[in-house]
Amino acid sequence: MTGSPTLYINGASVTVTTVAAGDTGTGQWQIQQNAVGGFFLTSTTGAPAAGTSIKIWYSYQVPVVAASSDYASQTLYTGPNSGVYAEYINDTSLTTVPMALARAQRETTEYAYAVERITFNTTQEFLGWVRAGQTCTVINSFVPDSQNSYNPGINDTFIVISNSITFSDGGYRVAEITAVRI
Numbered sequence: 643m644t645g646s647p648t649l650y651i652n653g654a655s656v657t658v659t660t661v662a663a664g665d666t667g668t669g670q671w672q673i674q675q676n677a678v679g680g681f682f683l684t685s686t687t688g689a690p691a692a693g694t695s696i697k698i699w700y701s702y703q704v705p706v707v708a709a710s711s712d713y714a715s716q717t718l719y720t721g722p723n724s725g726v727y728a729e730y731i732n733d734t735s736l737t738t739v740p741m742a743l744a745r746a747q748r749e750t751t752e753y754a755y756a757v758e759r760i761t762f763n764t765t766q767e768f769l770g771w772v773r774a775g776q777t778c779t780v781i782n783s784f785v786p787d788s789q790n791s792y793n794p795g796i797n798d799t800f801i802v803i804s805n806s807i808t809f810s811d812g813g814y815r816v817a818e819i820t821a822v823r824i
Contacts, residue, residue: 706738
């Protein structure tokens with residue numbers, strides 16, 4: 643239970659206090675939690691008369707759970723777990739099942755397939771400048787192309803995810819660029 647509960651006895655709002663397990667509180671109506679998590683409403687003046695209407699409202703937290711699968715990637719990545727991988731996301735900003743499902747589906751879409759990365763270095767003669775987020779075309783006749791049965795020769799677009807610059811003797815820069823295939 644979170645927050646302050648609201649108690650109505652025969653339609654009239656009455657004050658209720660939350661009491662820690664094992665403590666004795668003040669006031670006529672008290673809510674106390676036992677050792678296994680159950681809550682109990684007690685009264686210091688005894689049980690109400692037969693037919694008394696008791697209504698209580700309170701906030702509580704429950705886990706919101708959603709799961710998403712990408713069967714195409716599961717059949718592609720076989721192994722001891724048959725391509726099934728799990729990830730637990732603890733995000734308290736997700737308050738409804740549709741929100742949690744949308745997040746699960748987004749994670750599945752983003753991470754269902756292994757990312758193809760390429761890392762290469764420029765030479766001192768390279769006069770350009772590359773920033774993360776920019777795209778580049780990688781053309782190399784020696785690199786196997788995974789989208790063409792791993793035959794030698796790649797010609798595709800990549801997005802730069804990092805660029806580490808070092809300055810060599812004479813002040814010339816050399817870039818180590820890492821890019822991901824789009």
